[in-house]
Amino acid sequence: MNSLVEMKKVRKTFGAVEVLKDFNLQLQEGERVVIIGPSGSGKSTVLRCINQLEPIQSGCIHFAGEPVTRQTDLCALRMQIGMVFQRFNLFPHKTALENVTEAPMVVKGISRATAEQEALRLLAKVGLSDKTANYPRELSGGQQQRVAIARALAMNPKIMLFDEPTSALDPELVGEVLLTMKELAEDGMTMVVVTHEMSFAREVADRVIFMDQGMIVEQGSPVEVFERPRHERTKAFLKRIHH
Amino acid sequence: MNLDYSIVVNKLPLLLEGCWVTLEISFFSLLLGMVFGTAGALCRLSANPVLNRLAFLYVWIIRGTPVMVQLFILYFGLPQLGIKLSSMTAGVFGLAVNTGAYITEIIRAGIQAVDKGQLEASMSLGMNYRQSMTRIIGPQAAKICIPPLVNQYIMTLKNSSIASLVTITELFRTGEQIIYTTFRSFEVYTVVAVLYLIMNSIFMIAADKLEKGLARR
Ligand SMILES: Nc1ncnc2c1ncn2[C@@H]1O[C@H](COP(=O)(O)OP(=O)(O)O)[C@@H](O)[C@H]1O
Ligand SMILES: [Mg+2]
Numbered sequence: 001m002n003s004l005v006e007m008k009k010v011r012k013t014f015g016a017v018e019v020l021k022d023f024n025l026q027l028q029e030g031e032r033v034v035i036i037g038p039s040g041s042g043k044s045t046v047l048r049c050i051n052q053l054e055p056i057q058s059g060c061i062h063f064a065g066e067p068v069t070r071q072t073d074l075c076a077l078r079m080q081i082g083m084v085f086q087r088f089n090l091f092p093h094k095t096a097l098e099n100v101t102e103a104p105m106v107v108k109g110i111s112r113a114t115a116e117q118e119a120l121r122l123l124a125k126v127g128l129s130d131k132t133a134n135y136p137r138e139l140s141g142g143q144q145q146r147v148a149i150a151r152a153l154a155m156n157p158k159i160m161l162f163d164e165p166t167s168a169l170d171p172e173l174v175g176e177v178l179l180t181m182k183e184l185a186e187d188g189m190t191m192v193v194v195t196h197e198m199s200f201a202r203e204v205a206d207r208v209i210f211m212d213q214g215m216i217v218e219q220g221s222p223v224e225v226f227e228r229p230r231h232e233r234t235k236a237f238l239k240r241i242h243h
Numbered sequence: 244m245n246l247d248y249s250i251v252v253n254k255l256p257l258l259l260e261g262c263w264v265t266l267e268i269s270f271f272s273l274l275l276g277m278v279f280g281t282a283g284a285l286c287r288l289s290a291n292p293v294l295n296r297l298a299f300l301y302v303w304i305i306r307g308t309p310v311m312v313q314l315f316i317l318y319f320g321l322p323q324l325g326i327k328l329s330s331m332t333a334g335v336f337g338l339a340v341n342t343g344a345y346i347t348e349i350i351r352a353g354i355q356a357v358d359k360g361q362l363e364a365s366m367s368l369g370m371n372y373r374q375s376m377t378r379i380i381g382p383q384a385a386k387i388c389i390p391p392l393v394n395q396y397i398m399t400l401k402n403s404s405i406a407s408l409v410t411i412t413e414l415f416r417t418g419e420q421i422i423y424t425t426f427r428s429f430e431v432y433t434v435v436a437v438l439y440l441i442m443n444s445i446f447m448i449a450a451d452k453l454e455k456g457l458a459r460r
Contacts (some may be wrong), residue, residue: 051367079369089364093382103368106378148364155368 002065004029004159004190005050010059012045012214019045020214023059027159027192032185034201034222035194037211038237043194046211047161050192051081064158079107082152082160086167088144090136096123096147097132100154107155115154122150126180142173146180159190166197196241198226210234251430254421261417262438268335268413269400275339276399280346285376287351298347305344311405313337318409334406342399349395353388354380386457393450397443404439414438 005027012020019042027033035043048054049061052074061068063077091099100119104110110118123132126146136144145165152160162181166174178200185191185204195201201208201222208225210217212233218225229235251258286298305313318333328336357380365375407416418435422428 053363053366075366075369075371078367081367083364083367085360085364087360089358089360091361091364091379093386102378103365103370106374107369151368 002029003027003062004031004064005192006062007046007049008060008062010049010061011057012042012049012054013057018214020049020056023214023216025209025216027190029158030188030190031206032191032204033193033207033209034205035192035209035211036196036201036237036241037209037217041211042214043211044163045214047083047163047192047194050159050161051078051083053083075107079103079155080158082155082157084145084148084152084160084162084165086164088136088141088148088168090144090148090151092136095133095135096128096139096150099136099147100151103151104154119150119154122153123147125153125183126150127176140173141169142176145169145177149177149180149184153184159192160184162191162193162195164194164196166195198241202226210237212237246430247427248430248434250425250427251421251434254425254431257417257421258414258434258438261412261414262442264411264413264417265400265403265415265439266442268331268338268403268406268411269396271335272338272342272403273396273399275335276342276346279339279343280350283343283347284350284354287347288354302344302347305341306348310338310341310402311408313341314405314409330406330410334403334409334411337409338399338402338406341402342395345395345398346392349388349391350384352391353384356387357383389450389454389457393447393454396446396450400443400446401439 003026005025007023007025010020010023010025011018012023023042023046025046035046037043045054049056050063052061052068052072063080066072068077091102094102097116097119100122101112101115104115104118105112120129120132123129126149128143128146128150131139131143131147136147139147149160149165165181166177169177174197178197181191181193181200182204191204193200193205205222207219208222209219210225210229210231210233217231217233218229225234226238229238283298283301286294287302289295314333314337317328317337318330321328321333361379361383362375365379370378403413404415406413407419410416412420414435418431422431425431
Protein backbone atom coordinates (compact mmCIF):
# COMPACT_ATOMS: atom_id res chain seq x y z
CA MET A 1 0.00 0.00 0.00
CA ASN A 2 1.22 3.47 -0.83
CA SER A 3 1.00 5.96 1.91
CA LEU A 4 0.26 9.38 0.52
CA VAL A 5 0.84 11.28 3.73
CA GLU A 6 2.92 10.17 6.63
CA MET A 7 3.44 12.21 9.78
CA LYS A 8 6.06 10.81 12.14
CA LYS A 9 6.61 12.06 15.67
CA VAL A 10 5.41 15.50 14.67
CA ARG A 11 5.67 18.15 17.34
CA LYS A 12 4.01 21.52 16.81
CA THR A 13 4.11 24.37 19.29
CA PHE A 14 2.77 27.90 19.35
CA GLY A 15 5.12 29.64 21.73
CA ALA A 16 4.99 27.66 24.94
CA VAL A 17 1.83 25.79 23.95
CA GLU A 18 2.40 22.30 22.63
CA VAL A 19 -0.42 21.75 20.18
CA LEU A 20 0.71 18.45 18.64
CA LYS A 21 2.93 16.14 20.62
CA ASP A 22 4.57 13.11 19.07
CA PHE A 23 1.86 12.96 16.45
CA ASN A 24 1.79 10.02 14.05
CA LEU A 25 -0.55 9.59 11.12
CA GLN A 26 -0.50 7.58 7.92
CA LEU A 27 -2.92 8.10 5.08
CA GLN A 28 -3.25 5.64 2.24
CA GLU A 29 -4.08 6.74 -1.26
CA GLY A 30 -7.85 6.70 -1.73
CA GLU A 31 -8.50 6.63 1.99
CA ARG A 32 -11.24 8.73 3.56
CA VAL A 33 -10.46 9.78 7.09
CA VAL A 34 -12.67 11.77 9.40
CA ILE A 35 -11.09 13.55 12.36
CA ILE A 36 -13.26 14.40 15.33
CA GLY A 37 -12.39 15.91 18.69
CA PRO A 38 -13.13 18.78 21.00
CA SER A 39 -12.39 22.34 20.02
CA GLY A 40 -8.73 23.19 20.50
CA SER A 41 -7.60 19.58 20.28
CA GLY A 42 -5.38 20.33 17.28
CA LYS A 43 -7.51 19.07 14.37
CA SER A 44 -7.00 22.15 12.20
CA THR A 45 -3.33 22.17 13.07
CA VAL A 46 -2.94 18.62 11.72
CA LEU A 47 -4.41 19.68 8.36
CA ARG A 48 -2.34 22.86 8.27
CA CYS A 49 0.84 20.91 8.96
CA ILE A 50 0.08 18.49 6.12
CA ASN A 51 0.05 21.32 3.57
CA GLN A 52 2.80 23.24 5.37
CA LEU A 53 0.72 26.29 6.23
CA GLU A 54 2.26 25.67 9.65
CA PRO A 55 5.93 24.75 10.03
CA ILE A 56 6.58 21.94 12.50
CA GLN A 57 9.12 22.02 15.31
CA SER A 58 10.29 18.42 15.06
CA GLY A 59 9.42 15.09 13.53
CA CYS A 60 8.87 14.67 9.83
CA ILE A 61 6.17 14.65 7.21
CA HIS A 62 6.32 12.65 4.00
CA PHE A 63 4.14 13.39 1.03
CA ALA A 64 3.83 10.82 -1.75
CA GLY A 65 6.90 9.07 -0.44
CA GLU A 66 9.07 12.19 -0.35
CA PRO A 67 10.13 13.79 2.91
CA VAL A 68 9.25 17.47 3.24
CA THR A 69 12.50 19.30 3.92
CA ARG A 70 13.81 22.85 3.72
CA GLN A 71 14.60 22.23 0.07
CA THR A 72 11.04 21.21 -0.75
CA ASP A 73 9.26 23.58 -3.10
CA LEU A 74 6.27 24.36 -0.90
CA CYS A 75 4.21 25.82 -3.73
CA ALA A 76 4.65 22.66 -5.78
CA LEU A 77 3.69 20.63 -2.72
CA ARG A 78 0.60 22.69 -1.89
CA MET A 79 -0.60 22.48 -5.48
CA GLN A 80 -1.14 18.77 -4.88
CA ILE A 81 -3.08 19.28 -1.65
CA GLY A 82 -6.51 20.85 -1.89
CA MET A 83 -7.83 22.62 1.18
CA VAL A 84 -11.35 23.69 2.07
CA PHE A 85 -11.77 26.10 4.95
CA GLN A 86 -14.48 26.54 7.52
CA ARG A 87 -15.06 30.13 6.40
CA PHE A 88 -14.75 29.37 2.67
CA ASN A 89 -12.10 32.06 2.07
CA LEU A 90 -13.26 32.68 -1.48
CA PHE A 91 -11.64 35.62 -3.24
CA PRO A 92 -14.31 38.32 -2.82
CA HIS A 93 -13.13 40.40 -5.78
CA LYS A 94 -13.49 37.53 -8.21
CA THR A 95 -16.54 35.77 -9.64
CA ALA A 96 -17.19 32.09 -8.95
CA LEU A 97 -15.62 31.25 -12.30
CA GLU A 98 -12.58 33.48 -11.67
CA ASN A 99 -12.15 31.95 -8.21
CA VAL A 100 -11.79 28.57 -9.87
CA THR A 101 -9.61 29.63 -12.82
CA GLU A 102 -7.27 31.89 -10.81
CA ALA A 103 -4.78 29.35 -9.47
CA PRO A 104 -4.55 27.16 -12.58
CA MET A 105 -3.81 30.27 -14.65
CA VAL A 106 -1.46 32.01 -12.23
CA VAL A 107 0.33 29.01 -10.75
CA LYS A 108 0.27 26.49 -13.59
CA GLY A 109 0.24 28.99 -16.44
CA ILE A 110 -2.74 27.32 -18.08
CA SER A 111 -4.45 29.39 -20.77
CA ARG A 112 -7.66 31.20 -19.88
CA ALA A 113 -9.70 29.18 -22.37
CA THR A 114 -8.54 25.84 -21.01
CA ALA A 115 -8.87 26.98 -17.40
CA GLU A 116 -12.41 28.24 -17.99
CA GLN A 117 -13.47 25.05 -19.69
CA GLU A 118 -12.22 23.02 -16.73
CA ALA A 119 -13.75 25.48 -14.25
CA LEU A 120 -17.15 25.24 -15.92
CA ARG A 121 -16.96 21.47 -15.73
CA LEU A 122 -16.10 21.62 -12.01
CA LEU A 123 -18.77 24.21 -11.23
CA ALA A 124 -21.30 21.98 -13.01
CA LYS A 125 -20.07 19.07 -10.96
CA VAL A 126 -20.79 20.94 -7.71
CA GLY A 127 -24.14 22.03 -9.09
CA LEU A 128 -23.40 25.70 -9.73
CA SER A 129 -23.56 26.05 -13.51
CA ASP A 130 -25.96 28.95 -13.12
CA LYS A 131 -23.77 30.89 -10.66
CA THR A 132 -20.49 31.14 -12.56
CA ALA A 133 -20.74 34.91 -13.03
CA ASN A 134 -21.74 35.69 -9.45
CA TYR A 135 -19.46 37.20 -6.84
CA PRO A 136 -19.08 35.33 -3.53
CA ARG A 137 -21.23 37.82 -1.62
CA GLU A 138 -24.09 37.05 -4.01
CA LEU A 139 -23.98 33.37 -3.05
CA SER A 140 -25.34 31.48 -0.05
CA GLY A 141 -22.85 29.91 2.35
CA GLY A 142 -23.50 26.48 0.88
CA GLN A 143 -22.91 27.75 -2.64
CA GLN A 144 -19.74 29.53 -1.56
CA GLN A 145 -18.39 26.38 0.01
CA ARG A 146 -19.13 24.41 -3.16
CA VAL A 147 -17.25 27.02 -5.20
CA ALA A 148 -14.38 26.63 -2.73
CA ILE A 149 -14.40 22.88 -3.34
CA ALA A 150 -14.36 23.43 -7.11
CA ARG A 151 -11.53 25.93 -6.68
CA ALA A 152 -9.43 23.38 -4.82
CA LEU A 153 -10.25 20.63 -7.32
CA ALA A 154 -9.15 22.83 -10.21
CA MET A 155 -5.53 22.26 -9.23
CA ASN A 156 -6.14 18.55 -9.67
CA PRO A 157 -4.91 17.66 -6.18
CA LYS A 158 -3.95 14.22 -4.93
CA ILE A 159 -5.72 14.78 -1.63
CA MET A 160 -8.38 17.09 -0.25
CA LEU A 161 -8.34 18.45 3.29
CA PHE A 162 -11.60 19.78 4.74
CA ASP A 163 -11.49 21.83 7.93
CA GLU A 164 -15.02 21.85 9.37
CA PRO A 165 -16.48 22.66 5.95
CA THR A 166 -20.07 22.85 7.20
CA SER A 167 -19.65 24.46 10.63
CA ALA A 168 -20.21 27.98 9.37
CA LEU A 169 -23.35 27.06 7.45
CA ASP A 170 -27.01 27.41 8.31
CA PRO A 171 -28.36 23.92 9.05
CA GLU A 172 -30.45 23.79 5.90
CA LEU A 173 -27.36 24.36 3.73
CA VAL A 174 -25.21 21.64 5.27
CA GLY A 175 -26.72 18.87 3.16
CA GLU A 176 -25.74 20.25 -0.22
CA VAL A 177 -22.09 20.58 0.79
CA LEU A 178 -21.97 17.10 2.32
CA LEU A 179 -23.51 15.71 -0.86
CA THR A 180 -20.77 17.29 -2.95
CA MET A 181 -18.18 15.79 -0.62
CA LYS A 182 -19.79 12.35 -0.84
CA GLU A 183 -19.66 12.50 -4.61
CA LEU A 184 -16.01 13.39 -4.38
CA ALA A 185 -15.44 10.37 -2.15
CA GLU A 186 -17.22 8.17 -4.69
CA ASP A 187 -14.79 9.41 -7.33
CA GLY A 188 -12.01 7.93 -5.24
CA MET A 189 -10.50 11.16 -3.89
CA THR A 190 -8.26 10.81 -0.86
CA MET A 191 -9.88 12.94 1.82
CA VAL A 192 -9.22 14.09 5.35
CA VAL A 193 -12.29 15.71 6.83
CA VAL A 194 -12.52 17.45 10.17
CA THR A 195 -16.23 17.43 10.93
CA HIS A 196 -18.80 16.74 13.56
CA GLU A 197 -21.31 15.45 11.00
CA MET A 198 -21.61 11.91 12.29
CA SER A 199 -23.89 10.71 9.49
CA PHE A 200 -21.29 11.79 6.95
CA ALA A 201 -18.54 10.05 8.88
CA ARG A 202 -20.55 6.82 9.11
CA GLU A 203 -21.39 6.85 5.45
CA VAL A 204 -18.10 7.94 3.94
CA ALA A 205 -15.20 7.37 6.30
CA ASP A 206 -12.91 4.38 6.10
CA ARG A 207 -11.43 5.50 9.36
CA VAL A 208 -12.44 7.82 12.16
CA ILE A 209 -9.80 9.43 14.35
CA PHE A 210 -10.65 10.89 17.71
CA MET A 211 -8.18 13.54 18.85
CA ASP A 212 -7.80 15.22 22.19
CA GLN A 213 -5.11 17.56 23.48
CA GLY A 214 -2.88 17.18 20.46
CA MET A 215 -2.91 13.41 20.40
CA ILE A 216 -4.83 10.62 18.73
CA VAL A 217 -6.83 8.99 21.50
CA GLU A 218 -8.31 6.27 19.34
CA GLN A 219 -9.09 5.42 15.78
CA GLY A 220 -10.90 2.78 13.82
CA SER A 221 -13.84 2.21 11.54
CA PRO A 222 -16.86 4.46 12.15
CA VAL A 223 -18.65 1.57 13.81
CA GLU A 224 -15.74 0.86 16.13
CA VAL A 225 -15.31 4.44 17.21
CA PHE A 226 -18.94 5.49 17.39
CA GLU A 227 -20.56 2.26 18.68
CA ARG A 228 -17.78 0.76 20.75
CA PRO A 229 -15.46 3.53 21.86
CA ARG A 230 -12.78 2.16 24.15
CA HIS A 231 -11.65 5.33 25.85
CA GLU A 232 -13.50 7.35 28.42
CA ARG A 233 -12.59 10.60 26.67
CA THR A 234 -14.10 9.35 23.41
CA LYS A 235 -17.25 8.25 25.18
CA ALA A 236 -17.59 11.58 26.93
CA PHE A 237 -17.05 13.49 23.70
CA LEU A 238 -19.56 11.41 21.73
CA LYS A 239 -22.10 11.82 24.47
CA ARG A 240 -21.65 15.57 24.37
CA ILE A 241 -22.10 15.98 20.63
CA HIS A 242 -25.16 13.74 20.56
CA HIS A 243 -26.96 16.23 22.76
CA MET B 244 -14.23 98.22 2.87
CA ASN B 245 -13.24 98.22 -0.74
CA LEU B 246 -12.83 94.80 -2.28
CA ASP B 247 -11.77 94.76 -5.90
CA TYR B 248 -11.56 91.36 -7.51
CA SER B 249 -11.00 92.76 -11.01
CA ILE B 250 -7.29 93.07 -10.22
CA VAL B 251 -7.17 89.37 -9.40
CA VAL B 252 -9.18 88.49 -12.48
CA ASN B 253 -6.55 90.25 -14.57
CA LYS B 254 -3.91 88.09 -12.93
CA LEU B 255 -5.87 84.88 -13.40
CA PRO B 256 -3.63 83.53 -16.19
CA LEU B 257 -0.66 83.81 -13.81
CA LEU B 258 -2.59 82.08 -11.04
CA LEU B 259 -3.64 79.29 -13.38
CA GLU B 260 -0.01 78.80 -14.28
CA GLY B 261 0.65 78.50 -10.56
CA CYS B 262 -2.10 75.91 -10.34
CA TRP B 263 -0.41 73.95 -13.06
CA VAL B 264 2.89 73.92 -11.18
CA THR B 265 1.07 72.90 -8.00
CA LEU B 266 -0.54 70.02 -9.85
CA GLU B 267 2.81 69.04 -11.32
CA ILE B 268 4.55 69.01 -7.94
CA SER B 269 1.67 67.12 -6.35
CA PHE B 270 1.44 64.60 -9.15
CA PHE B 271 5.12 63.72 -9.21
CA SER B 272 5.53 63.70 -5.45
CA LEU B 273 2.46 61.47 -5.10
CA LEU B 274 3.70 59.14 -7.80
CA LEU B 275 7.09 58.86 -6.14
CA GLY B 276 5.42 58.80 -2.72
CA MET B 277 3.35 55.80 -3.80
CA VAL B 278 6.54 54.01 -4.81
CA PHE B 279 8.18 54.84 -1.45
CA GLY B 280 4.98 53.95 0.39
CA THR B 281 4.48 50.61 -1.34
CA ALA B 282 8.11 49.66 -0.85
CA GLY B 283 7.95 50.90 2.74
CA ALA B 284 4.83 48.87 3.50
CA LEU B 285 6.28 45.69 1.99
CA CYS B 286 9.46 46.20 4.02
CA ARG B 287 7.44 46.87 7.17
CA LEU B 288 5.59 43.57 6.66
CA SER B 289 8.66 41.62 5.56
CA ALA B 290 10.16 38.93 7.74
CA ASN B 291 13.61 40.44 7.08
CA PRO B 292 14.50 42.34 10.28
CA VAL B 293 16.81 44.80 8.50
CA LEU B 294 14.19 45.90 5.97
CA ASN B 295 11.64 46.00 8.72
CA ARG B 296 13.76 48.29 10.93
CA LEU B 297 14.68 50.55 8.03
CA ALA B 298 11.04 51.06 7.11
CA PHE B 299 10.18 51.66 10.76
CA LEU B 300 12.93 54.30 11.04
CA TYR B 301 11.79 55.97 7.84
CA VAL B 302 8.21 56.32 9.05
CA TRP B 303 9.26 57.32 12.54
CA ILE B 304 11.63 60.10 11.45
CA ILE B 305 9.41 61.55 8.74
CA ARG B 306 6.22 61.52 10.76
CA GLY B 307 7.99 63.00 13.75
CA THR B 308 9.46 66.04 11.97
CA PRO B 309 7.79 68.97 10.17
CA VAL B 310 7.63 68.75 6.40
CA MET B 311 9.03 72.27 6.17
CA VAL B 312 12.17 71.28 8.05
CA GLN B 313 12.54 68.26 5.77
CA LEU B 314 12.37 70.45 2.67
CA PHE B 315 14.81 72.98 4.13
CA ILE B 316 17.33 70.25 4.91
CA LEU B 317 17.13 69.06 1.30
CA TYR B 318 17.27 72.48 -0.34
CA PHE B 319 19.26 74.69 2.03
CA GLY B 320 21.10 72.06 4.10
CA LEU B 321 22.47 69.61 1.56
CA PRO B 322 24.50 72.18 -0.47
CA GLN B 323 26.75 72.47 2.59
CA LEU B 324 27.62 68.80 2.00
CA GLY B 325 28.20 69.54 -1.65
CA ILE B 326 24.85 68.20 -2.83
CA LYS B 327 22.97 70.84 -4.70
CA LEU B 328 19.42 70.08 -5.74
CA SER B 329 17.30 72.28 -7.95
CA SER B 330 14.31 73.76 -6.16
CA MET B 331 11.97 71.55 -8.17
CA THR B 332 13.95 68.38 -7.36
CA ALA B 333 14.18 69.26 -3.69
CA GLY B 334 10.49 70.17 -3.56
CA VAL B 335 9.18 67.09 -5.34
CA PHE B 336 11.59 64.69 -3.67
CA GLY B 337 10.99 66.17 -0.22
CA LEU B 338 7.22 66.02 -0.55
CA ALA B 339 7.49 62.48 -1.93
CA VAL B 340 9.62 61.29 0.97
CA ASN B 341 7.19 62.94 3.36
CA THR B 342 4.00 61.62 1.85
CA GLY B 343 5.65 58.21 1.28
CA ALA B 344 5.99 57.72 5.03
CA TYR B 345 2.29 58.27 5.57
CA ILE B 346 1.44 56.11 2.57
CA THR B 347 3.65 53.36 4.05
CA GLU B 348 1.40 53.29 7.08
CA ILE B 349 -1.77 53.43 4.99
CA ILE B 350 -0.74 50.53 2.76
CA ARG B 351 0.61 48.48 5.66
CA ALA B 352 -2.69 48.87 7.49
CA GLY B 353 -4.61 48.07 4.29
CA ILE B 354 -2.70 44.84 3.70
CA GLN B 355 -3.10 43.83 7.33
CA ALA B 356 -6.82 44.51 7.17
CA VAL B 357 -7.30 41.86 4.47
CA ASP B 358 -8.61 38.66 6.06
CA LYS B 359 -5.75 36.30 6.87
CA GLY B 360 -7.77 33.50 5.30
CA GLN B 361 -7.14 35.06 1.89
CA LEU B 362 -3.38 34.53 2.09
CA GLU B 363 -3.91 31.02 3.40
CA ALA B 364 -6.37 30.17 0.66
CA SER B 365 -4.04 31.43 -2.05
CA MET B 366 -1.03 29.69 -0.56
CA SER B 367 -2.98 26.45 -0.20
CA LEU B 368 -3.58 26.63 -3.96
CA GLY B 369 0.16 26.80 -4.59
CA MET B 370 0.60 30.54 -5.08
CA ASN B 371 3.84 32.08 -3.87
CA TYR B 372 4.00 35.28 -1.83
CA ARG B 373 4.34 37.53 -4.85
CA GLN B 374 1.42 35.91 -6.66
CA SER B 375 -0.85 36.14 -3.60
CA MET B 376 0.16 39.76 -3.09
CA THR B 377 -0.42 40.92 -6.65
CA ARG B 378 -3.47 38.81 -7.48
CA ILE B 379 -5.33 38.32 -4.20
CA ILE B 380 -4.20 40.54 -1.31
CA GLY B 381 -3.19 43.62 -3.31
CA PRO B 382 -6.53 44.29 -5.01
CA GLN B 383 -8.42 43.85 -1.74
CA ALA B 384 -5.96 46.02 0.19
CA ALA B 385 -6.17 48.69 -2.53
CA LYS B 386 -9.89 48.98 -2.00
CA ILE B 387 -9.41 49.40 1.75
CA CYS B 388 -6.65 51.98 1.16
CA ILE B 389 -8.61 54.27 -1.14
CA PRO B 390 -10.30 56.51 1.46
CA PRO B 391 -7.14 57.15 3.53
CA LEU B 392 -5.09 57.56 0.33
CA VAL B 393 -7.52 60.17 -0.95
CA ASN B 394 -7.04 61.97 2.33
CA GLN B 395 -3.28 61.74 1.94
CA TYR B 396 -3.40 63.00 -1.66
CA ILE B 397 -5.38 66.02 -0.53
CA MET B 398 -2.86 66.65 2.25
CA THR B 399 -0.03 66.47 -0.26
CA LEU B 400 -1.69 68.87 -2.65
CA LYS B 401 -2.09 71.34 0.19
CA ASN B 402 1.40 70.69 1.53
CA SER B 403 2.77 71.53 -1.88
CA SER B 404 2.25 75.18 -0.90
CA ILE B 405 5.25 74.69 1.38
CA ALA B 406 7.32 74.17 -1.77
CA SER B 407 6.98 77.92 -2.25
CA LEU B 408 9.51 78.25 0.58
CA VAL B 409 12.14 76.50 -1.49
CA THR B 410 11.43 79.05 -4.23
CA ILE B 411 9.14 77.01 -6.46
CA THR B 412 6.63 79.35 -8.06
CA GLU B 413 3.52 77.28 -7.54
CA LEU B 414 0.06 78.60 -6.77
CA PHE B 415 0.75 80.02 -3.31
CA ARG B 416 3.98 81.75 -4.30
CA THR B 417 2.34 83.12 -7.43
CA GLY B 418 -0.32 84.60 -5.19
CA GLU B 419 2.28 86.18 -2.92
CA GLN B 420 4.07 87.71 -5.89
CA ILE B 421 0.83 89.21 -7.10
CA ILE B 422 0.27 90.71 -3.65
CA TYR B 423 3.73 92.37 -3.72
CA THR B 424 2.64 94.40 -6.72
CA THR B 425 -1.07 94.87 -6.04
CA PHE B 426 -1.29 94.91 -2.21
CA ARG B 427 -4.61 93.03 -2.53
CA SER B 428 -3.98 90.38 0.14
CA PHE B 429 -7.56 89.50 0.87
CA GLU B 430 -8.68 89.15 -2.72
CA VAL B 431 -5.62 87.19 -3.79
CA TYR B 432 -5.54 84.80 -0.84
CA THR B 433 -9.26 84.04 -1.12
CA VAL B 434 -8.94 83.33 -4.82
CA VAL B 435 -5.90 81.15 -4.12
CA ALA B 436 -7.95 79.28 -1.51
CA VAL B 437 -10.79 78.77 -3.98
CA LEU B 438 -8.36 77.44 -6.58
CA TYR B 439 -6.97 74.89 -4.08
CA LEU B 440 -10.52 73.94 -3.21
CA ILE B 441 -11.42 73.42 -6.86
CA MET B 442 -8.35 71.27 -7.52
CA ASN B 443 -9.04 69.13 -4.47
CA SER B 444 -12.75 68.88 -5.25
CA ILE B 445 -12.13 67.59 -8.75
CA PHE B 446 -9.86 65.00 -7.19
CA MET B 447 -12.36 64.08 -4.48
CA ILE B 448 -15.15 63.62 -7.01
CA ALA B 449 -12.95 61.41 -9.17
CA ALA B 450 -11.92 59.35 -6.13
CA ASP B 451 -15.54 59.02 -5.07
CA LYS B 452 -16.46 57.70 -8.52
CA LEU B 453 -13.58 55.25 -8.41
CA GLU B 454 -14.56 54.05 -4.96
CA LYS B 455 -18.19 53.54 -5.94
CA GLY B 456 -17.11 51.75 -9.09
CA LEU B 457 -14.93 49.37 -7.09
CA ALA B 458 -17.60 48.84 -4.43
CA ARG B 459 -19.92 47.48 -7.07
CA ARG B 460 -17.47 44.71 -7.89
N1 LIG C 1 -1.77 30.71 15.21
C1 LIG C 1 -1.88 30.25 16.48
N2 LIG C 1 -1.23 30.87 17.49
C2 LIG C 1 -1.32 30.41 18.74
N3 LIG C 1 -2.03 29.34 19.12
C3 LIG C 1 -2.72 28.69 18.18
C4 LIG C 1 -2.68 29.11 16.81
N4 LIG C 1 -3.45 28.27 16.08
C5 LIG C 1 -3.95 27.37 16.97
N5 LIG C 1 -3.51 27.62 18.22
C6 LIG C 1 -3.83 26.82 19.42
O1 LIG C 1 -3.58 25.48 19.12
C7 LIG C 1 -4.55 24.64 19.70
C8 LIG C 1 -5.17 23.75 18.64
O2 LIG C 1 -5.84 24.55 17.72
P1 LIG C 1 -6.61 23.95 16.48
O3 LIG C 1 -5.71 23.05 15.72
O4 LIG C 1 -7.21 25.07 15.76
O5 LIG C 1 -7.73 23.09 17.19
P2 LIG C 1 -9.09 22.53 16.61
O6 LIG C 1 -9.08 22.73 15.14
O7 LIG C 1 -9.11 21.10 17.02
O8 LIG C 1 -10.18 23.30 17.28
C9 LIG C 1 -5.54 25.55 20.39
O9 LIG C 1 -5.24 25.58 21.76
C10 LIG C 1 -5.29 26.89 19.76
O10 LIG C 1 -5.55 27.90 20.70
MG1 LIG D 1 -10.34 23.91 13.96
